[in-house]
Amino acid sequence: MAMRFDTPRDLRWFCTQTGLSETAAIERLTTAREKTRETLHVYKCVEELMFGTPRADSHPAYETIKHQFSNPSFTVLELGCCYGTDARKMISDGLASSNLTVSDLHSAYFDIGETVLFAGCPPVTATKVWGDLAVPVSTTDVVATNNLQSAFNAVSAQAILHVFTFQQSSDFLAQIHRCLKPNGILFGTCVAAVSLDSTPAVSREWGVIPTKGLENRTEGTRRYLHSRDSLTKLLTGLGFTNVVVEEEKWQGSSAQHQVGEFDQGGPIGWLLFSASK
Template structure:
């Protein structure tokens, strides 16, 4: 396991780890604990659950600035797993009371408390449930994130249902941001000896437009999945929700 300096800095500042060796032992223990329940996602098997992967995204500075300047900046991370990105946001200055993580697995959320040793002082609210059946949040969100979520869906209908639900949770002018593995065009390819469905970049752009998102920005970065000639890539996106006004619709 290679622990990057940025990862170590998060655990040093938030938890108090004094060496990479001690952190490596802790992360190895947590990996086994996370794998006890739920699907064996590669992000857990390869220790990516422990790394704050949100910082390199082009939209990170934007959402962090909004959190520090807006008066009511609720950010919801859907599919938050152990909540690593949310804790990075908090360390970097996003108000803890305005951060919410949603995941279907209470086990992952509980492991997050063990991972960051903050059972009694975590400033972030975590909720267990399925966003398609959960009640709406108490107030519309300023930002909704779906990191490493869309590539877990298996059809266009599921992606459409996800975006449709998100606009119910998001305030006008709010941001929908995320990052996932994608293809240029929607399709199914063999990956790690199984057929895997990926929603295409252009189809996502069109879908966001259909749900009244504007200022859609996308960025593609290499996807290292250890498969030669793989056409997949990481797709980061940021879009602003701009629903038509009632007067426009009438």
């Protein structure tokens, strides 16, 4: 199943949710981006106005997970919720707000989503948890203090791992393992080092982590691009089972454009991963 990250923005869902025309929708996205630029880091997906298009529903595991939304005991944790686009998509697909928890480092992006991006839409009434899960338990135990441990049937982590160091990605996935119920599923994506032939891709560091004054973010620390092999090994080593990691290469002009963003260290694309507790 092709991901949407390498294709033109698909604003049909966003237009349906907001009642805007496509032209007005792009204006709304631009306004949200400029509001973000005032105080927050503008990630690549924000700069290119990709945040009005849901991501979670493009994952191969989503259709199976969506079938459980009608189950009154089925709970979902969305990590890196940003503006709340995926949260709203899952709710529109039948997930009860009371069964959804959204989380990010802080509320600033989500607040812009509520007041600017989705202005005029009903607010998201899901449980909200703000804090850093990409740290060891001994540093900040967000999971325990917010009653997240063994609380979720599914955890969504879309387009997150590539903004971490290797150690942060390991800590983050370990925290997710704690959050899942037995047999619960993690499904996610990340920008990755991929192979263009039979030679295995090599994981590598790339550009520095944006700090913006955030705690636990050291100036100059380099982010990490996993390969299929490195992510499979990491998930398995953390105790996940049924680990599936698939590559999806970027095609054409998009791939050429994005190489510069990732330090020209070799072919890049997406990893689509899922794993169970």
